[in-house]
Structure formats: structure tokens, C-alpha cells
Amino acid sequence: MREARIPTEELMGSGHLACQGCGATIAMRFALKALGSKTILVIPACCWAVIDGTFPHSAVDVPIFHTAFETAAVTAAGVKAGLEMRGDFETTVVAWAGDGGTFDIGLQALSGTAERNDDIIYVCYDNEAYMNTGIQRSSSTPVGAWTTTTPVTNYKTRPKKNMIDIMAAHAIPYIATASVAYPEDLIRKFKKAKAIKGTKYIQILAPCPTGWKLSPELTIWAGRKAVTSKVYPMLEITENGNKLTVWKDFEATSFKEYIKPQGRFRHLKENEIEKIGKDVESSWQRLLAREKMLASIPGLEA
Amino acid sequence: MKKVVMGNHAVSYGVRASEVKVISAYPVTPQTHIVELLSELVANGEIDAKFIKVESEHSAMAACVGASAAGSRTFTATSSQGLLLMTEMLHWAVGARLPIVLTNVNRAIGPPWSIWTDQNDSLSMRDVGWIQIYCESNQETQDAIPQAFKIAEEINLPVMLVLDAFFLSHTYEIVDLLETEQVRDFLPPYNPEIKLDTNDPHSFGNLSGPDYYMELRYMIEEAMNDARGVIKRVGKEFGEHFGRYYDMVVPYRCDDADLILVTSGTVASTTRAVIDEMRDEGIKIGALKIRVLRPFPFKEVSDILCSTKKVAVLDRNISFGNHGVFFQEVKSALYGKTDIPIIGYILGLGGRDVTPKVIREVADKAIKDKNPEPYINWIGVKR
Numbered sequence: 150m151r152e153a154r155i156p157t158e159e160l161m162g163s164g165h166l167a168c169q170g171c172g173a174t175i176a177m178r179f180a181l182k183a184l185g186s187k188t189i190l191v192i193p194a195c196c197w198a199v200i201d202g203t204f205p206h207s208a209v210d211v212p213i214f215h216t217a218f219e220t221a222a223v224t225a226a227g228v229k230a231g232l233e234m235r236g237d238f239e240t241t242v243v244a245w246a247g248d249g250g251t252f253d254i255g256l257q258a259l260s261g262t263a264e265r266n267d268d269i270i271y272v273c274y275d276n277e278a279y280m281n282t283g284i285q286r287s288s289s290t291p292v293g294a295w296t297t298t299t300p301v302t303n304y305k306t307r308p309k310k311n312m313i314d315i316m317a318a319h320a321i322p323y324i325a326t327a328s329v330a331y332p333e334d335l336i337r338k339f340k341k342a343k344a345i346k347g348t349k350y351i352q353i354l355a356p357c358p359t360g361w362k363l364s365p366e367l368t369i370w371a372g373r374k375a376v377t378s379k380v381y382p383m384l385e386i387t388e389n390g391n392k393l394t395v396w397k398d399f400e401a402t403s404f405k406e407y408i409k410p411q412g413r414f415r416h417l418k419e420n421e422i423e424k425i426g427k428d429v430e431s432s433w434q435r436l437l438a439r440e441k442m443l444a445s446i447p448g449l450e451a
Numbered sequence: 452m453k454k455v456v457m458g459n460h461a462v463s464y465g466v467r468a469s470e471v472k473v474i475s476a477y478p479v480t481p482q483t484h485i486v487e488l489l490s491e492l493v494a495n496g497e498i499d500a501k502f503i504k505v506e507s508e509h510s511a512m513a514a515c516v517g518a519s520a521a522g523s524r525t526f527t528a529t530s531s532q533g534l535l536l537m538t539e540m541l542h543w544a545v546g547a548r549l550p551i552v553l554t555n556v557n558r559a560i561g562p563p564w565s566i567w568t569d570q571n572d573s574l575s576m577r578d579v580g581w582i583q584i585y586c587e588s589n590q591e592t593q594d595a596i597p598q599a600f601k602i603a604e605e606i607n608l609p610v611m612l613v614l615d616a617f618f619l620s621h622t623y624e625i626v627d628l629l630e631t632e633q634v635r636d637f638l639p640p641y642n643p644e645i646k647l648d649t650n651d652p653h654s655f656g657n658l659s660g661p662d663y664y665m666e667l668r669y670m671i672e673e674a675m676n677d678a679r680g681v682i683k684r685v686g687k688e689f690g691e692h693f694g695r696y697y698d699m700v701v702p703y704r705c706d707d708a709d710l711i712l713v714t715s716g717t718v719a720s721t722t723r724a725v726i727d728e729m730r731d732e733g734i735k736i737g738a739l740k741i742r743v744l745r746p747f748p749f750k751e752v753s754d755i756l757c758s759t760k761k762v763a764v765l766d767r768n769i770s771f772g773n774h775g776v777f778f779q780e781v782k783s784a785l786y787g788k789t790d791i792p793i794i795g796y797i798l799g800l801g802g803r804d805v806t807p808k809v810i811r812e813v814a815d816k817a818i819k820d821k822n823p824e825p826y827i828n829w830i831g832v833k834r
Contacts, residue, residue, distance in 0.1 A: 187649045191517065204663055207654035212647045214520050215656035217539050220513035223505060227475065227517025227525075228647060230501040234472035234523045240649055258513065261506030 154333050156182040165208035167200045170365025172355030172372060173274040174200060175329040177209070177245070180272065180353075183339035186211060188241045189232075191225040193255060194218040195247035196281040197274070221246040222259040222348075226267035241270060241343050248275045248289035251352075252310050263319035266347040270339070273312065273350070276357035284360040291380070293425050294413045296360070301416035308428070316350045317390040323349040324386035329356070330372030334383065334396075354381045362412020371411065378407040379433040393440045404429050452628050458619035459484035461589040461626045462528065462554045462612075465596030467498050468629035469552075469638060472523035475503035475514035479533040480566045481616045482556040486528055508533035512540035512551075519549040520655060522646035524600060527551070530616065531558035531572045538576070541609075545580030545671060547656055550603030550610075550641075552596065553581075557716065557767075558616045559801040567802020568616035570716070570768035574744075574776045580671050582610040582678055583744040585715045589624040594695055597629065597638045601685045604641055606674045616802065618717040629693070637692045675746045682743055699748035701740040702755050704730060708737030710817055711756060713764040713781055715741050718805050722765070725810040736814060741777060752784040761792050763817035765810070767799040774827055792822050798830035 160181035167174040173196050181188065190213045192198055198215055202208050216224040225244035232240055246255055251273035259271060278296045279285040286296040288310040299305040316324050323345050327335040335353065342349035356363060356371040363371055375381040376399065383396035404426035408414040417425070456464065462485045466474070474493065476486040492498045503514045508529050515525040529537060534555050544551050555573050559565035573583060582602060586592045592614050599610035614620060647655070659667065682699060690696030703723050705711055714722045719740035729736045739755055741748070756762050762785070766775020773779060778795030785793060796813050799805040813830055820828075 186652075189521075189647050189649060199658055201654055201657050204654075204657050204659040207652075207657065209654075210652055212649060212652040213654040213657065214517065214647055215654070216513065216516065217543055220510065220516075220540065223503075223510040223513045224517040226503060227473065227514035227519075228521045229517075230473045230503055230514070231518030231521025231523035231525070232647070234501060234518070235521065257506060258510045261510055264506075265504065267503070 155179070155336065158182060158185070160186060160210045162208050164202065164206070165200050166202055167196070168359045170358040170368040171196070171200070172329045172357060172368050173197060173247070173276060175368070176274045176335070176353045176355050179329070179332045179335050180339050181209065181211065183336040184241050184243065184343055187239055188243060189214065189228055191216055191221055191228055191242065191244045193221040193246050193250045194281070195250050196276070197245055197247070199281060218250055219254040220258050221250055221255055222262035222269070222271050225269040225271070226262045226265070229268055244269055244271045246271070246273055247281070248273055248277060249279045249287045252289040252312050253287050260319065263316060263321050263348045263350070266321060268346050268348070270342050270349045270351065273352045274355040275352055276355045276360060277309070278360050280357050280360040292428070293417050293421060295416060296413070304416060312352060313384070313386070317386050319348070320389040321350060322347040322387070322389055325351050326354070326382065326384050327351060328354045328372040328376050328381060328383065330369045330376065331383065338385070360413070362415070363410055367410055371407070374402055374407040377402040378404050378429065380404065380407055380429055382433065382436055384436070391443060393443050395436055395440050453625055454628055455623050456589060456626050457484060457621055457623050458589045458592050458614055459556070459621070460488050461593040462596065463488035463492065464626070464628050465593035466526050467492050468631050468634040469597045469600050470524065470631060470635070470640060471498065471526045472500050473503065473515065473518035473525045474500055474527065475505050475511045475518070475525070476527045476529070477505055477508045477511050477533060479508070479530045481558060481620045482528050482530040482533070482554070484620070485554060508536045509540060512537040512544065515551045516540055516543055516547060516549055519544070519551050520547060520647050522641070522643050524641040525551050526553070528554040528556070530556040531560055534572045534576065535560065541576055541579050541581060544609045546667070548607040550600065550607055552599040552603060552610050552612065554592070554612045554614070556616050556620045557613055565801045566616065568618060568767070569800045569802065570613070570776070573611060573613045574768050576611065577745060577776065580608065580675070581745065582608055582682070584610065584612050585742055585744060586612060586614045586619065587717060587719050587740065589619060589622070589626045590695065591697070592619060593626055593629060594689060594693070594697065597634050598685050598689050598697065600641070601638050602678060602681050604643070605681050606678050608671070608674050608678065613716070615717045633692070637689065678746050679748065697742070699743045700751045700755065701742060703738040703740070705737035705739060705755050705759065707735055709735040709760045710814070711759045711762050712736070712738045712810070712814060712817070713741060713762060713777060714738060715744070715777060716767065718765055718767060718799065718810070721805060721807055722810050725807050725814060728807070728811070729814060744780070747780055747784065749784045752781060753788050756781070756785055757789045759791065761817065762794070763813060764793065764795045765813060766795060766797050767805070769797050769800065792820070794820050794828065796828045796830050803831065
């Protein structure tokens with residue numbers, strides 16, 4: 150008999166309010182399996198502010214503190230400080246925010262928290278737009294995508310903000326990307342983050358069938374193809390920003406295949422798809438070059 | 452122990468005596484001395500607390516909200532633009548029913564940039580749900596801190612303590628410093644029943660439909676109503692412990708007064724000197740200081756003012772389009788209770804000095820003024 154690789158403990162119930170095929174919901178389920186019941190979630194305005202359920206219900210078996218849109222990181226830092234001053238050094242405090250609350254409105258408070266290296270796990274479940282308000286572009290929305298504020302006649306032409314690099318610039322002890330398509334990997338990363346003191350940043354690709362105009366049964370498929378098409382590299386940054394590890398052990402698939410079932414890219418012409426695909430490959434090559442470059446330099450002592 | 456300290460440092464010593472566990476703040480003139488001294492007191496172990504040095508006032512209040520929700524006693528200080536930036540989280544502290552204490556140094560709002568005092572910053576937060584107490588002396592800025600925590604922790608609402616920029620914040624006065632051991636009897640350690648606790652998991656602040664929201668707002672108003680009695684009782688208990696008593700309002704020579712000047716903050720001290728001078732001249736005049744603005748002391752204000760013949764309200768603030776805020780408040784307290792004239796005067800904005808001469812000018816004018824003017828009575832404005 151094989152040992153189950155995914156913890157059997159369930160800290161999330163089925164009675165939540167998410168859309169069918171919601172990646173953010175899968176992300177939470179696995180994250181809580183990794184973190185266990187001694188966890189407190191701080192959730193700002195985002196899909197999860199609703200998914201959790203309306204008062205007096207909650208879909209998870211850990212405490213949640215709902216907070217204002219731009220404050221997830223620093224509210225979590227406050228919770229951690231409050232707990233420690235009461236003698237509780239065990240509880241893991243997790244800020245759980247969407248990409249709007251991370252890349253855009255919450256960036257300042259997150260930067261402050263990371264610079265202080267406050268002891269929290271900051272999770273951005275990245276569905277690449279303001280999905281809770283009805284699919285408006287965020288700075289995480291990828292180039293080429295349609296949203297309700299980037300109509301097909303004026304789709305997003307600027308690239309997705311490189312949040313990972315921004316966090317790496319803060320020299321925090323742990324940064325990782327994850328995808329709901331790789332739950333064992335996601336759980337491993339959360340367990341690793343839990344054991345590290347300081348600010349940990351985990352960015353989870355959470356496909357959103359509603360916002361991506363994707364069939365709900367394709368959430369996991371899209372989460373996998375995003376990785377194998379090199380659009381969303383799986384990586385870890387350790388040693389305070391000085392060591393980069395990129396996962397390369399996969400069979401590469403095409404950008405075109407990844408975007409094909411996603412209605413948000415349907416308007417793109419062949420030549421546009423080709424151009425974006427080339428940029429994806431170029432970013433990937435730069436990432437690998439950086440991995441190699443960082444490995445060749447001795448790490449900082451501090 | 453008595454020591455000559457500036458108003459800002461008196462605040463810091465009040466925090467030290469109150470065994471605050473989490474402080475989070477951002478520098479802003481003229482409040483900065485408060486957090487500088489707190490940083491020192493935390494660093495040298497005189498305060499056993501964590502000090503989260505945030506990147507903005509918005510984050511300062513968010514950190515306080517988080518720490519308070521986790522069950523720790525929390526404090527912050529700010530002023531003017533900083534208070535305005537906090538606005539969203541000030542509301543959050545109220546809705547989440549967190550007993551945070553904040554000291555706001557009253558400073559005018561820009562533009563144009565001004566670092567000098569007026570009350571428009573704190574008064575623009577009048578309707579948020581924070582208890583607001585306006586301090587008059589350095590002694591009071593210190594004494595108000597443990598009182599504020601005691602009040603806040605009993606009714607689960609945050610308290611904002613307010614002091615005038617420079618006239619208090621940077622002015623040195625003798626202050627009888629509170630000792631932690633003495634204060635502990637008056638203010639026991641904070642140990643709330645409801646807090647973030649993994650052994651008893653709840654979701655705080657999640658989406659509430661029209662079926663629940665209104666009741667939660669009703670409960671905040673009920674707490675505000677309860678605060679009236681609590682503030683009075685706590686002010687009395689503080690007096691029993693330390694010999695200095697505090698109340699919602701402070702009347703001065705009002706008993707047989709034909710005219711009462713209503714004031715707040717440091718203007719109250721100056722006004723009392725003018726009252727003495729005019730009494731010596733045989734003029735029947737008194738003063739009423741409003742110490743607590745929220746909850747508004749309707750009963751105390753109307754009991755005192757209904758016995759006089761005329762009321763003049765001195766406002767170091769302006770509610771554009773509707774006179775001064777204290778004037779509005781006093782009028783609403785007296786509505787239906789008396790027909791006496793209530794006249795409002797705007798003075799001292801942006802730190803313009805309110806000297807005894809200025810107050811005498813208001814008093815002399817008020818004696819002559821017959822009825823409330825439809826226009827605003829500006830004192831000393833250059834037109």
C-alpha cells in the first residue's frame with residue numbers, strides 16, 4: 150500500500166460559494182492541508198471574501214479575519230504580532246489575497262511587510278484579473294487578454310507585472326510559484342514556507358473558468374498547460390533572493406495550445422499569438438540564464 | 452513622579468503605563484515625538500511591546516486592527532493627512548469592534564501645507580464610530596490613555612484622543628507621570644473573550660446581507676450610548692486612583708452666567724482666564740468645555756446651557772457650508788429645549804493664535820450679537 154501524498158485532513162468544507170471549477174478554491178483546500186489547523190487566514194477583498202460564505206457561515210475550519218483590500222500583508226503582520234505578545238509563537242498567519250490585492254492595491258503594504266521580514270506567509274492566488282468584481286484587468290493580466298476593461302478592440306498590450314522579481318528584490322527568505330495542477334508540489338512548498346521564519350511569498354496560478362472563458366472541467370488542464378508552455382514557470386527563490394530554482398523536468402507544450410480553449414484570448418490573430426509565444430520563450434530563456442548566473446555567484450552572508 | 456515634559460511625550464508615557472502590547476505607527480509632524488519616544492521605550496525594554504514600523508498610516512491602523520483582533524492591546528498616533536489616510540481602517544476598527552486607542556495631534560489639512568493646529572482632521576472622522584476625547588493639558592494627554600483603554604475594552608469601540616498641535620504637542624508642562632504598577636490596578640491586562648483563536652475558529656467580518664448588517668450597526672450605536680456612562684464612571688475611578696477627575700464636559704463659572712462660551716482643547720484654558728477678567732468687571736459670563744465629542748454629551752450640555760441667556764460657540768474648525776462643528780452639535784443638543792440665541796464663531800484655523808484678546812473680542816461681540824447670523828462669524832479674518 151502506498152502512503153497518501155496528499156494529507157487526508159480536510160479543513161475546507163464543500164459548502165462554499167465559488168464558481169464551478171474555481172482554481173482559487175482548490176488552492177485553498179491544498180494549502181490548508183499543508184498548513185494544518187493551527188493557521189489563521191487574513192483575507193482582503195477578493196473572490197475568497199465571498200467564497201468563504203456569508204455571515205454566520207464559513208467554509209473553512211480555521212479562523213479568518215476579513216480585512217480591507219490593500220491591507221492583507223500588514224493586517225497579517227499585526228495578527229502575528231498580537232499572537233506573539235499573547236505567547237502564541239506556533240500559529241501560522243497567512244495573508245490570502247488575489248492578484249488585484251497583491252500586484253495592484255496591496256503592493257505597498259506587502260512591500261512594507263516584506264521589507265520588515267514580518268513572519269507571515271503571503272499567498273497570492275493569481276487568476277489574472279479582478280474576477281470578484283467581474284473580470285476587470287489588473288497588472289497581473291497577461292498581454293493579449295480580454296477583460297471587461299480591456300475589450301477585444303483594445304486588449305491588454307502591456308505584459309503581466311513581474312511580481313516575483315519585485316518580491317525577490319525584498320531579499321525575503323522564501324518565494325515560490327505554484328499551480329493548482331501540481332498539488333503535491335504546492336503542498337511541499339507550503340510546508341517548506343511554514344518552517345521558515347520571515348516573510349514567505351507564494352504565488353499560485355489559479356485558473357478562473359468564469360473570467361478566462363474556460364470550460365470548468367479544464368481548470369487543472371489549464372493550470373498544467375500554463376506551466377508546460379512556460380507561461381507560468383514553477384520556481385523557488387531562496388537564500389534571501391540569491392538562489393533561483395526553476396522546474397524544467399516537463400515535456401514542453403505550445404503557447405497556442407494553452408490559450409486555445411480560453412475565450413479571453415479568442416480575438417488574437419495568428420501573428421499576434423506567434424509574437425506573444427516568442428516573448429514567452431524569451432522570458433523563459435532569461436529565467437534560465439538568471440538561474441545559472443545566480444548559481445555562479447557566492448551568496449551573501451547576511 | 453513629576454517631570455517637565457512636552458505634550459507628545461506625555462502621550463508616550465501614558466502608553467508606557469498602560470502596558471500596550473503592539474504599537475504601529477508612521478511619522479507625521481507634529482506627532483512624531485510620540486512614536487520616537489515609544490520606539491526608545493520599546494527598545495530599552497521599558498515597554499514590553501512589538502513596534503511595527505509601517506510604510507504608511509493606512510498600514511499602521513491595519514496592523515493595529517490585526518493585532519487587536521488577535522487579542523493584544525494596541526496603540527497608534529497620527530495627525531492630519533495621516534489620519535485622513537487611515538480613514539478606511541478607522542471604519543474597519545469600529546465595524547470589527549476593536550478597542551484600539553489612537554492619539555491624534557490636531558493639525559490643519561492641506562493644501563496649502565500647514566503643520567499648525569485646527570480640528571478639521573479629527574472632526575472629519577466625527578461620524579466614523581470612534582469615541583473622541585479632546586484634551587486640554589499635557590497631564591490630560593497622558594491620563595487619557597489608560598482611561599481610553601479602559602473605556603474601549605469595556606464597550607469594544609476604539610477611542611481617539613485629540614490634542615492641539617504645538618500648543619500642547621510641543622509645549623512643556625509639569626506632568627505627574629503614571630507608573631505602570633499603579634495603573635495596573637486601574638487598568639487590568641487586556642484579555643478579551645472574543646479573539647482570533649485556532650482552538651475556536653470563527654470568520655470575522657465576512658459578507659453580511661441586509662438581514663444582519665443593520666443589527667450590527669445598531670449594536671455599535673448601543674455601545675456608543677453605553678459609552679456615556681462608562682466614560683463618566685472611568686473618569687471618576689481614575690480620580691479615585693490618582694486624584695485627577697475627568698468628565699464629559701467641564702463648566703466654569705456657569706451658575707449665574709448670562710452668556711456661556713463653549714470651547715474645546717487648549718482654547719478652553721485661555722477662555723477661563725478671560726472669564727475671570729470679565730467676572731472681575733462684573734460681567735456675568737461663564738465657559739463650558741466640551742471634552743467628549745463622541746458620544747456627544749447631550750444631557751450635560753443642555754443642562755448647563757439651558758440655564759443661561761445666550762450661548763457663543765468657539766469653533767477652531769469649519770464644516771464648509773454649515774458653520775463650525777461644535778456649533779452644530781450644541782444647537783442639536785438644545786433643540787426644543789430653549790429659545791436662547793446660540794451664536795457660532797470661527798477662529799484659530801491653521802494655527803492662528805487664539806489669545807485672551809481674541810477671546811475677549813468674541814465675548815464682547817457675543818454680548819452685542821442678538822441672534823444667530825445666517826452668515827458665519829469669522830473672527831480675525833482678513834477680507
